[in-house]
Amino acid sequence: MFNHLFQKLTSVVRNYHNFRLQLNIDGLPIFKSSGLQFWPILGMLQEYSRKPVLIALYCGNSKPQSLSEYLKDLVCELKSLSTGFVVNGKTFFLTVCSVICDAPARAFIKGIKSHNGYSGCDKCVQSGIYINNRMTFPELNARVRTDVSFSNAEDEDHHVQPSPFCETSIAMVSGFPHDYMHLVCLGVVRRLLDLWMGTCGKLNYRISSRQVSFISGKLLALRSYIPSEFARRPRALDERLRWKATELKQVYQNFMLLSVSIYILASPTYCLLLNDFANTLLRSFVKHFGELYGQGFLVYNIHGLTHLSDDVKVHGHLDLISGFPFENYLKKIKRMVRKPSSPLQQVIRRISELDSTSLKDEETWNTHKKLKMLHSDGPVPQGFTGAVSQFKELSIDEFVINTAERDRCVKMKNKILLVQNIIVFEGEVYIVCKEYRHIAKFFDYPIDSTELGICFVSDLSPNLMSLKLDTNVQKCV
Template identity: 45%
Template sequence: MTYPCADYALRTDESFTNMADESHHHEGPHPFIGSSVRMVSQFPLDYMHLVCLGVVRRMLHIWLRGPLNFRLPASIVERMSAKLLEMRSFIPVEFARKPRSLRELDRWKATEFRQFLLYTGPVMLGTFLDQNMYYNFMLLFSGVAILVSPRLSCHTQYARTLLKCFVSHFGEIYGKDQIVYNVHGLVHLAGDVQLHGCLDSFSAFPYENYLHKLKKLIRKPEFPLAQIIRRLSEIRIMEAPLSCTSFKKPHYVGPIIGGLSVKAQYGEMTCDKWTVKVSTGDNVFVIGNDICCIHNIVECSDGVYVVYKEFSDKSLFFDYPFNSDYLNIYKISQTSDSFKCVKVSELVVKCTVLPHRDGFVAIPMFHAF
């Protein structure tokens, strides 16, 4: 079944309760009739399945295994896989998985499709895809990036416009028969964000990620639910409150800014929001309005500081469907000569920095971890 038209009147809680669409309610009243459950607004779409496991996987299958007029040559696919593998060492520790080869596409998890959509795909695909196909992908990336970001998700109308353009453009490129339920569902995603908050406020990712922890609590096949409840109760009783910040890799080699009363220096610090390191992959953050590279973590008598250098060469990464600075995405290449320092609390957001041609692309982390 396909959905080539996006201009139908939307169902509402009231129209559903009144069974206005007779063909939809041909079997009579629904089981929740008379309850306080709102049958439309309280059942939002889950972007883990709709977007990541749905649309993104469909696009990759078209490029790798679809009709010949859209299928990429094997040599291009090999180069794309090599590029993904090259990016592995640049992926921050917050990501559950590193990029894998496209040869392993059938074993990719939802988090890998999300990583491809929001981070690795926009950086690498411009080199390998036809411009129309790349621009189409960028419409999807831009709309989802806005809706997944707690800071930008208030711009639902703009995201809705971008995703509607994507669906229309997707049908023009790949054929109307490709506008299946998942692709059509994108036009309703912004409405759910308007009601419930950014996409990670109601996605299935937290539940999927917790399943492996629950599985480890089960020791035998009988009464799995009772085992889980007992183990969780024991954990709550025995667990001591932990410090929200921990330090690793102490050293004495600097750099240090004059005027700091230094107690200790570290190469790694983990806090509630993210992990800060002085090594590649976890050392680039936004501080104020600048993209900065962390060179040292310093514990002082009045708090914890980071010593950093700003990236002095910063430019737009893309200009379609809008300029990349709207999402705080930039091409960066070299840092300034002078060191600066600031308290750790001044770090705004961590960046994923990926190699691109003769420099790098810095993308702030949009989604929740």
């Protein structure tokens, strides 16, 4: 199945002239017993849409056998749209800014050696070393690959077959950034947990069952304080094999070099400002990782951390090049299949019913505010006379402020506040709150946490205050 990109673009050409398209390609098992799987191609317009759309969908008992046949229609249309297309007398252009894949899909789409091959790193030129049945990449300063060197196939051992994407304007090295959902959350963090608690780690760095129980208790105690924007709340460590990427994303704080560097690279504020510092931290992490756990664990995911900051320099912070929105959409596609027979047709019908092929205005990045849960039980500070409307919840873009425990801590006007009420007075929204009067650093290695806006607060003032809603309000945990 192939849905034409042109049909999707015509609904938004009124406001945009140059489109930056992000593609996602990955395999998706449908029914484990049957062996059937999808290979969808998803797209998302940067700076316009937060919801992916389905461009193409392959269904079979294995991944597509012919790469050229699989990508033929997409490549043909990308080449046509990149040279310009005319709608209502105006010319528009489409550029693919990035392609998001996990390691196996990236190797398949680019026509290169797999991540467990000797020339498997698609960011630098180094020959891997096979240790304890694992392919490792211990070198930290290997010569980097470039878009030009890839096009010229200078490293013959790296290439398996020509990729149809080479016929387009897609940058075959810089245009394929590492996805930190797979690389860090499901890769590095899961590996750390296995080393600390599994049977593959050495006894000198494995934690005891008592320590596991203690940490699990702390994680479970945090459940009521985790904001609603997190897809999942903490679970006990003995359930770690069932943890999803969003849960593993929260655990990396235990290892500070990794934690701080990923925090910096995931931050729109710090990702470029402190990019070189984050790169230094990640390289130190990889070096120390090999010394602590053994060179045999310096596999593709661990090595990939050394290239993460370069991807951020090209594409922006990590959440702009992550697989999270695409994984959420893949889950929806899988749910559209209700029986083993004719899975492709089922998805086509469901998508047609939901009209998900069109880009709606509500998917834009426009700021909006929604007030919910009208009530009348206060508190309302003195000074507000006349008609005052009270609400328990305020939605701003993609986060929620609520008077409930998990969603009531915010930062506004350089103050850390605990929300007590949300009121509307004379058409303006006010936050009724109490201020934390003591702010201290949360950690000091490898950097003072307050320099990153991470702090420990205490001493909540008993006095109510009201602040007009600021456009720079931030949600806190």
